[in-house]
Amino acid sequence: MKRIKSHPSVVAALKQYEALPDRDQKALQLLGIALAVILIYFLMWAPASAYMNNGQAALERNRDVQALIQVNYATLSSLGKQSSSDGGSLDSQQLVSAITNLAKKQGVALKRFEPSGDNKVKVWLEKVPFDKMIAWLGALDASLNISADQVSIEKEEAQGMISARITLSS
Numbered sequence: 001m002k003r004i005k006s007h008p009s010v011v012a013a014l015k016q017y018e019a020l021p022d023r024d025q026k027a028l029q030l031l032g033i034a035l036a037v038i039l040i041y042f043l044m045w046a047p048a049s050a051y052m053n054n055g056q057a058a059l060e061r062n063r064d065v066q067a068l069i070q071v072n073y074a075t076l077s078s079l080g081k082q083s084s085s086d087g088g089s090l091d092s093q094q095l096v097s098a099i100t101n102l103a104k105k106q107g108v109a110l111k112r113f114e115p116s117g118d119n120k121v122k123v124w125l126e127k128v129p130f131d132k133m134i135a136w137l138g139a140l141d142a143s144l145n146i147s148a149d150q151v152s153i154e155k156e157e158a159q160g161m162i163s164a165r166i167t168l169s170s
Contacts (some may be wrong), residue, residue: 065131072135095121095170098144106136120149120169130162137166146170 004010017025096113099121103110112124125133130153140146150167 068131068135072138095119095146095168099123099140099146099168102139102144103136106132106139108132108136116167120167123164123166123168125162125164125166127156127158127161127163129160131160133162133164140168144170 005014017028020028093115096115099113100110108125108128110123111126114122116122137148140148146168147170148166149169150165152165154163156162
């Protein structure tokens with residue numbers, strides 16, 4: 001501290017301060033306090049508050065995802081119990097029918113689909129929520145033993161929305 005006070009520019013500033021009238025010194029003191037409060041706010045309080053708000057928003061998003069998983073888990077479990085007696089693989093017509101029926105139940109709109117050889121179907125989805133597509137694919141696998149062989153996903157401009165091309169097989 002002595003080193004700072006002995007610096008020539010600090011000594012000059014202190015002399016100028018002491019030469020000011022009492023009223024001006026008090027005004028500078030108030031200005032210094034106001035500047036300190038502003039610096040504390042912008043350097044400490046605002047970033048901490050923003051960090052806390054971001055954390056709370058992330059917590060809410062994670063709670064929403066957890067709720068979605070719990071809802072879909074019950075749906076997938078019930079579908080799995082219903083289809084456990086089916087067994088065996090499906091032909092192309094049955095495969096298309098099963099895929100479209102489950103897509104309707106899951107709220108996934110299929111833009112286009114076409115059978116591709118034995119026990120395979122190509123499916124096109126456009127502007128579908130990613131979470132719904134994943135839940136639908138999980139339901140297909142769990143309940144009907146239909147798996148995705150190839151998946152091509154493209155991000156849409158709307159948050160969470162995708163377009164996809166999927167090859168499914170039983």
